[in-house]
Amino acid sequence: MNDVIIIGGSFAGLAAALQLGRARRKVTVLDTGLPRNRFADHSHGLLGHDHKPPLEILAEARQQLARYPTVRLVNARAESISGAIDDFSVLTGDGESLKARRLILSYGVADQMPDVPGFAESWGSSIVPCPYCDGFEVAGRHWGLVWSGPQSHTYVRLYHDWTDTLTVLANGHEIPPDIRADLARRGIPVVDGRVTEIAQHEDRSATVKLDTGPNIAVDIVFAHPRNKPSARLHESLGLATVDTPLGIALKVDERRETSMPGVYAAGDLANPLMASVTLAISHGATAGISAQQSMLV
Missing domain, CATH: 3.50.50.60 (FAD/NAD(P)-binding domain)
Known part of the structure; x- marks a missing residue:
């Protein structure tokens, strides 16, 4: 069984995986390889990586995670999630069934482009x-x-x-x-x-x-088109949400825990205020540390 399954392997998800890997926790990260900012040529305002292509930053982060033997990166979509704290189940699009004590949802949001040519x-x-x-x-x-x-x-x-x-x-x-x-x-x-x-x-x-x-x-x-979560997995768990001018976000506390014990959320999916790589990394790290500390005996 995994300690944590992270669904979404962009900046928030990888930041969570890094903290958990350094704590030697067994982690599986599921990712489709479609980060929200893949359309941008450069990422700005990220200390130490200013003006670098976002996909290049993510590729470097994945290489760095290879140092941690308890972290597994899987290129797959999570099709369904179920269960409760200490006994969550995730079924991937490849048919793999995974178990975990904790979940971190970081699958982000998708911008809804208006039907305007160009x-x-x-x-x-x-x-x-x-x-x-x-x-x-x-x-x-x-x-x-x-x-x-x-x-x-x-x-x-x-x-x-x-x-x-x-x-x-x-x-x-x-x-x-x-x-x-x-x-x-x-x-x-x-x-x-x-x-x-x-x-x-x-x-x-x-x-x-x-x-x-x-x-x-x-x-x-x-422009600020509306957005929606990139997946509907949170709906199957009945997680609480908050309304924003541009869409909905998952409701989390200061530890990034959702309304269901053992389920954490980070990144744009759970940030109703401002989309930011810096904030996504910070919130992802917080979610990872909080999940790890919740399993201490």
Whole structure:
């Protein structure tokens, strides 16, 4: 029997595996090889790895885990999970049945691309969601923000640290008069109409086409499509969730334990505040240590 099965082998899952491996706990990591940030050319803001391709960082992490004989990395999808603390069962897509005393769920979320030509193709290059991840590289240039709801007003204030040139694309949303007045006070134009196409260019700039009015040329587009968990395994265990403006996240305590004893969660799947590689690694390490300490006798 495994001490811990980790479902999802990106930054959070591998960080958990590292802590458990160093504690000589028997661990199996199940991973499909499809991390959320695989569309990004570089990962930014990660101490010691700034501006490195995320897939390169993950590959290096897997090589480092080879030092730990109790850690097993398996390229497989978890199809189902069941059981309770000290007796969890996981069935993989390859038909392997695994047992574990604890589970760590770190299978992340999948961004739901809108049905707009060019949007999915531009994701991670001309269209990005996070200024902390990509803002420095396009600082001082013309940004476009696709409005997604009340939270977008916060983004407007946040982006001011990177650029003074911002255009809001309402994309069919009703922006309240008081918020429009605040945007006008800040000198931020609002372009009404729905986005019908994104045409990206080689330098990461983009032309945004609308169903009304002229096209809008910007140097980068910031957008926040809704997301959903990359798997539904948490549903079979009845784990508690929290609602966020962009989707749902698993509810965890300060030790990263979910509403079911013995089940922990880390990474974007359990972070309702901000997607970040740094936070994913921190939360993954916390989940791994917490799972290990929960098994002490």
